[in-house]
Amino acid sequence: MNQNSFNPKARWDRFEPDKTGFNPDSLNERIEVLANFKHARIFPKSFLWHDKEYVIETITYNWQERIGQALLNYFSVLCAGQIYQISFNNSTFRWQIDKIIQ
Amino acid sequence: MIVHIDMDAFFASIEEAINPRLKGRPLIVGSRGNRMHTVVCAANYAAKALGIHSGMPTRRAYSIYSKLEFVAADQAKYIWTSEQIFELLKGFNFPLNYASIDEFQLDLSGCPEPKPVSLGKEIKAQIYANFNITASVGIAKNWLLAKLASKLNKPDGLTVIDDSNFEQVLRKANLDKLCGMGGKNGQILMAKGLKTCWDLYLNLPEFFNNNPGKFDEDPGKTNEKPKSVSHSYTLPRDQINHQVIMAWIRLLSEMVAIRLRQQDLVSATVHLWLTGPEICNFGAQKAYQVSTNDGYEICQRALKIMEKLNHKNPRIRAIGVTCSSLSLNVYQPLLSEEIRREGLIQALDRINNRFGEGVIHPAITTLTR
Numbered sequence: 001m002n003q004n005s006f007n008p009k010a011r012w013d014r015f016e017p018d019k020t021g022f023n024p025d026s027l028n029e030r031i032e033v034l035a036n037f038k039h040a041r042i043f044p045k046s047f048l049w050h051d052k053e054y055v056i057e058t059i060t061y062n063w064q065e066r067i068g069q070a071l072l073n074y075f076s077v078l079c080a081g082q083i084y085q086i087s088f089n090n091s092t093f094r095w096q097i098d099k100i101i102q
Numbered sequence: 103m104i105v106h107i108d109m110d111a112f113f114a115s116i117e118e119a120i121n122p123r124l125k126g127r128p129l130i131v132g133s134r135g136n137r138m139h140t141v142v143c144a145a146n147y148a149a150k151a152l153g154i155h156s157g158m159p160t161r162r163a164y165s166i167y168s169k170l171e172f173v174a175a176d177q178a179k180y181i182w183t184s185e186q187i188f189e190l191l192k193g194f195n196f197p198l199n200y201a202s203i204d205e206f207q208l209d210l211s212g213c214p215e216p217k218p219v220s221l222g223k224e225i226k227a228q229i230y231a232n233f234n235i236t237a238s239v240g241i242a243k244n245w246l247l248a249k250l251a252s253k254l255n256k257p258d259g260l261t262v263i264d265d266s267n268f269e270q271v272l273r274k275a276n277l278d279k280l281c282g283m284g285g286k287n288g289q290i291l292m293a294k295g296l297k298t299c300w301d302l303y304l305n306l307p308e309f310f311n312n313n314p315g316k317f318d319e320d321p322g323k324t325n326e327k328p329k330s331v332s333h334s335y336t337l338p339r340d341q342i343n344h345q346v347i348m349a350w351i352r353l354l355s356e357m358v359a360i361r362l363r364q365q366d367l368v369s370a371t372v373h374l375w376l377t378g379p380e381i382c383n384f385g386a387q388k389a390y391q392v393s394t395n396d397g398y399e400i401c402q403r404a405l406k407i408m409e410k411l412n413h414k415n416p417r418i419r420a421i422g423v424t425c426s427s428l429s430l431n432v433y434q435p436l437l438s439e440e441i442r443r444e445g446l447i448q449a450l451d452r453i454n455n456r457f458g459e460g461v462i463h464p465a466i467t468t469l470t471r
Contacts, residue, residue: 063178064178065178065182067457068456069457070457070458074178101120
């Protein structure tokens with residue numbers, strides 16, 4: 001495999017300076033999630049946020065990011081016509097709602 | 103035979119997959135969150151149809167169409183998707199080349215009975231099934247033509263260039279579609295009257311024939327150390343505050359230094375370039391006897407170079423730090439101060455590797471946030 005010809009991580013460096021600015025869309029609040037862990041993959045089914053249950057109709061996309069030794073699993077999920085981004089940190093076992101996608 | 107896979111409006115397609123409401127609407131992905139002070143990182147096909155393209159300032163894009171949908175770029179999801187596509191393509195068991203974040207090449211030259219068209223269809227179907235995004239596939243005898251073919255029927259295209267349609271395709275393809283002909287080279291050749299790829303073929307047939315039809319698998323070449331390592335940043339607006347400019351130079355120096363240390367390299371030459379309304383394009387470099395991969399030292403060398411500026415307090419728009427004259431790090435620190443400094447850098451690297459890059463950083467770089 002000629003994998004050395006391009007390395008996406010070197011080009012899209014994670015130490016990108018502009019990422020930490022104030023973002024009014026970000027929520028970063030802890031939530032409770034009901035999820036299936038199947039075949040080394042995670043399928044969130046519903047989440048509880050501010051005492052309200054949100055049933056996940058579709059996972060529109062999912063992706064991962066490694067921050068230090070922690071692996072973060074991100075999901076964009078559709079609940080009652082609204083899309084939310086939620087994430088799971090596999091080192092702290094914390095689920096959180098990251099933002100509401102407009 | 104090369105199969106070139108080029109993702110269609112990659113970043114914008116991922117954003118459309120995440121938020122299906124955006125599908126079909128003119129959408130731009132901005133490289134920063136501030137929609138009026140950034141550049142278009144990617145545009146979907148609805149936006150491209152309006153004349154909006156990557157690299158355009160967003161302010162200009164909004165002047166073309168004020169109701170553009172905007173999403174700030176999030177590298178993590180693009181990198182992850184790109185790596186997953188690479189993993190998926192590995193499953194086809196052909197020599198594979200990671201050409202860029204959204205381009206991949208398969209080499210079928212060793213295959214006794216290649217069926218590139220059915221393979222191309224299968225790849226497109228699997229990418230769509232897994233990621234809900236489309237790719238265009240180009241098939242030709244060498245990578246240059248395969249890349250050209252992938253561009254001809256975008257989006258979601260599959261194009262073969264073979265002996266039967268070689269002339270016809272090249273006559274139809276404008277010269278700027280060819281890899282390497284988008285910039286000054288293309289302009290020079292176009293000024294000489296070469297309009298299509300066929301015109302170039304008639305004048306320079308070796309340009310098409312000399313490109314390899316299979317990958318260069320010389321292992322020595324892929325393990326070569328880089329010639330330079332650099333980072334640059336364009337500020338959202340002109341910056342006159344000297345402290346903030348210093349903070350950016352420090353941050354870029356740290357980013358360069360981290361990459362040097364990851365590859366166990368040290369650098370003897372530091373190059374600084376700055377752009378701004380008063381100074382236009384300033385660039386200078388200085389070579390030192392002692393090589394380094396310490397961000398603080400690189401920053402100090404860059405600031406020394408900055409003193410060469412004739413202007414006392416210029417406005418700065420873009421900054422770049424490059425380290426060259428690279429060699430392997432074989433230097434053992436002897437002085438106690440050097441040993442302490444080395445220990446500090448190693449400790450900082452361990453913390454950032456454990457908790458994420460930039461978790462611990464020089465205090466001055468907070469001015470960049």
